[in-house]
Amino acid sequence: MAEIELEHVTKRFADGTVAVDDFDVRIADGEFIILVGPSGCGKSTTLNMIAGLEDISDGELRIDGVRMNDKAPRDRDIAMVFQSYALYPHMTVRENIAFPLKLAKLDRKAIDEKVEHAAGLLDLTPYLDRKPGALSGGQRQRVAMGRAIVRSPKAFLMDEPLSNLDAKLRVQMRTSISRLQKSLGTTTVYVTHDQTEAMTLGDRIVLMRAGLIQQVGPPQELYDHPRNLFVAGFIGSPA
Numbered sequence: 001m002a003e004i005e006l007e008h009v010t011k012r013f014a015d016g017t018v019a020v021d022d023f024d025v026r027i028a029d030g031e032f033i034i035l036v037g038p039s040g041c042g043k044s045t046t047l048n049m050i051a052g053l054e055d056i057s058d059g060e061l062r063i064d065g066v067r068m069n070d071k072a073p074r075d076r077d078i079a080m081v082f083q084s085y086a087l088y089p090h091m092t093v094r095e096n097i098a099f100p101l102k103l104a105k106l107d108r109k110a111i112d113e114k115v116e117h118a119a120g121l122l123d124l125t126p127y128l129d130r131k132p133g134a135l136s137g138g139q140r141q142r143v144a145m146g147r148a149i150v151r152s153p154k155a156f157l158m159d160e161p162l163s164n165l166d167a168k169l170r171v172q173m174r175t176s177i178s179r180l181q182k183s184l185g186t187t188t189v190y191v192t193h194d195q196t197e198a199m200t201l202g203d204r205i206v207l208m209r210a211g212l213i214q215q216v217g218p219p220q221e222l223y224d225h226p227r228n229l230f231v232a233g234f235i236g237s238p239a
């Protein structure tokens with residue numbers, strides 16, 4: 001469980017691009033927050049700074065009150081799920097999910113228990129002995145999530161995890177992600193450019209445009225009280 005605070009966080013790339021400009025949001029312990037906005041608005045860069053995959057140019061990132069700016073990704077205890085599944089094709093579902101636990105040198109029994117628990121939560125129990133090549137896209141994405149949840153990280157970061165799936169599967173996966181997040185209660189930052197996903201999935205939305213936060217709040221609040229025309233247009237509210 002984790003509280004994630006971004007205080008006046010800015011990312012300036014070497015070429016001068018300011019991808020994220022003064023991002024200032026406190027994400028509560030257990031919250032499911034959505035970063036949404038058009039392509040290029042700085043969503044992935046924000047997520048990558050939280051994960052430690054990009055340096056922070058200015059401002060401070062704290063997890064549970066501890067400054068993280070200079071901590072390596074592995075010391076942040078955060079799991080990231082990308083849109084590309086990055087499963088190991090030669091390993092079974094069981095071995096794929098178990099992989100982070102093997103790295104952490106857990107014993108065989110503990111690994112089996114955790115893998116089976118994660119598989120149960122993700123409806124993957126019947127597929128544990130299959131290889132990724134014999135799974136559907138949605139099942140593969142659930143294996144990737146299994147690998148993220150199996151070591152009980154403090155937080156999940158997801159970067160457009162459903163964008164490779166067809167529309168029908170996306171709707172199904174939305175439901176399973178939402179259910180999973182609620183049952184685990186793990187702080188989650190979820191990136192999407194899809195308004196519907198943003199409106200249905202999270203506790204709060206952070207809507208960005210060109211590196212700048214436009215509005216932060218529960219979906220209903222952005223819909224009922226958009227702060228500007230961009231928010232109104234993006235959310236599709238009648239304002």
Ligand code: ADP
Binds near residue numbers: 014018043
């Ligand atoms: P999003 O995920 O919302 O589509 P990104 O965070 O990937 O947006 O990118 C935000 C902005 O930063 C874009 O203008 C992008 O071109 C720029 N950008 C991303 N990575 C780099 C980089 N390594 N060097 C320079 N500019 C970058």
Ligand code: MG
Binds near residue numbers: 045
């Ligand atoms: Mg992106």
